[in-house]
Amino acid sequence: MATIRDVAKRAGVSVATVSRVLNQNGYVNEETEKRVRRAMKELNYKPSEVARALFKKTSKTVGLIVPDITNPFFPELVRAVEDVMNIYDYTVILCNSDEKAEKEREYIEVLKQKYVDGVILTTNQLTPDEVDEWDVPIVVLDRPFNEKYPSVVVDNYRGARLATRHLYDMGCRRIAHIQGPMYVVNAVERFRGYQDEMMELGIWEQRLVIQGNYQLKQAKEAVMAALAQQEIDGIFAGNDAMAVGALKAVQQCGLRVPDDIAIIGYDGIPLTEMTTPELSTVSQPIYDMGAIAARILIKQIEGKPLEKLHYQLPVQLIVRQSTSRREQM
Amino acid sequence: MATIRDVAKRAGVSVATVSRVLNQNGYVNEETEKRVRRAMKELNYKPSEVARALFKKTSKTVGLIVPDITNPFFPELVRAVEDVMNIYDYTVILCNSDEKAEKEREYIEVLKQKYVDGVILTTNQLTPDEVDEWDVPIVVLDRPFNEKYPSVVVDNYRGARLATRHLYDMGCRRIAHIQGPMYVVNAVERFRGYQDEMMELGIWEQRLVIQGNYQLKQAKEAVMAALAQQEIDGIFAGNDAMAVGALKAVQQCGLRVPDDIAIIGYDGIPLTEMTTPELSTVSQPIYDMGAIAARILIKQIEGKPLEKLHYQLPVQLIVRQSTSRREQM
């Protein structure tokens, strides 16, 4: 690999001049620049990002910490971040934290050692105090965390109310909710939305709440158990994977969706269009969330002012077959 | 951030000694080492990976180029690579190539500038000649590419024969194949397997081949069109997404799966368990593929000998409801 000194020698100039050509700053004679560019081309010279990073303490690299890329909500988010970063010549280091504080800590440490310019966090088990010490630009994505840090989230509470209300409008009166894990803020918000809406409708009952962990399988079993014990005519699942679990449970019990039990999920992952019947869901603008988070991070890195610190994107109720009693059959 | 010189000063030694402690090489007196370690702890010193990378020309970072993380086949693969790399203290830069040669080239260029230690390629539109010039360790994953480079693939040909034969055994005689894009080697192999098996069974017919592009939607439409024109009693889809498309098309035509038409996919992504009926498929050991590729890459990077250059992992026929005529109903 050719270095800047090789280029300098070949062009008959000093390394400073080559550097000026590279960075387009300082004064460089037109003729000289041409000679330098020719030398660069002839040697197929590409500057070392590492040498640059060492001096500038910035690496054109960002970290992206997700709980688990295998969770179908995240690929689209990751893709969006990657796309935007790519446009601005940043590179993305992907980290799976499994929601473990220890893994998050380790990753942050490593990322800092590699001089990443910023980090997008879609998971967080750490305290704000701990995060304060990182002195790296941070954007919080999907999970509300702390006032201080820029964030991109959706209105989980409102979405949950929308979903619950929709089931009610479809004629459901005994609406169960499969709750996500309570250590995930979003799951709590969705539960709150469900609870408030149910209370307002005067049909709230504690036992309609089913404990889930965001996984299909566990949700399926939990719903099977619930169906055996009580009457239910609608299910609002805390995410789409659990909605599929519910769907399977209901079908396995010989009941029909949506005729006997209507089901609605949350997230709007592609999967919801693949089931039979197709699943209604509260759709989040996943790609946009990732893209906006990436843009905000870049602004922060480049020291530009943010118009807004906290972005809350709208959710959208998507009605499909699993809650459409009229149109279907 | 404290530097090695700060540590040296505080411990009252030279930077060389600190470096020796860090890397556990050379002679260091026990007492001295203790002092150095104390100083490191007190200053919360973490060595700069960037400075190291500059000198050593190695960065404890690898590149992973996939066509599109949004394609449900890849998250598990990516996760496996990340998990293994994490164990060995490597970090993973994720790149989406969209199967475009130009993007692949750009990424490789950037990765080299960042001194990545190796690259895992799950896509490739480039010629071996071009790849030869990279002088970075490469492992080819999922897509067979060139004899020279270590690879991890599955036997697509055999899997396709298995699937076709399975449909035949289930009583299907007019077995259609939804073909993936012909610029993807795997799709060609799967087609070949289908074709050879059909010929051997004496039921091959050119018009049973349906052109797909690995996408659900397009496959659904193609199958709708095919169903209108000819009789079909079994469908072997080139991947699981297209199998779901086929499933939807068949159901939309008012036909039953598997009774009227049996369907089998390829890949074994989680999605296949979420449909109703659940999809039979030829399952690839996705996680293992990623994990093995990662291990091979690390061996190469660390200059250890590979026991084997090419790994071909077994596929497994998974029979579910979409091809089970007896058990069901």
Next chain:
DNA sequence: TCACTTTATGTAACCGGTTACACAAAGTAT
């Protein structure tokens, strides 16, 4: 013509590690 600005380029220090080499003290074999 003189002082000052603009243009153009080079020299060398610096970023934060690693390591070749030098040097000295202590241990060991003869």
Next chain:
DNA sequence: ATACTTTGTGTAACCGGTTACATAAAGTGA
């Protein structure tokens, strides 16, 4: 006692960029 090896540590060059500072020629205004 001498020669040689082992242990322990420091100095300084190096990796490949960037940039502060120095220098000088050319241009500009009074």
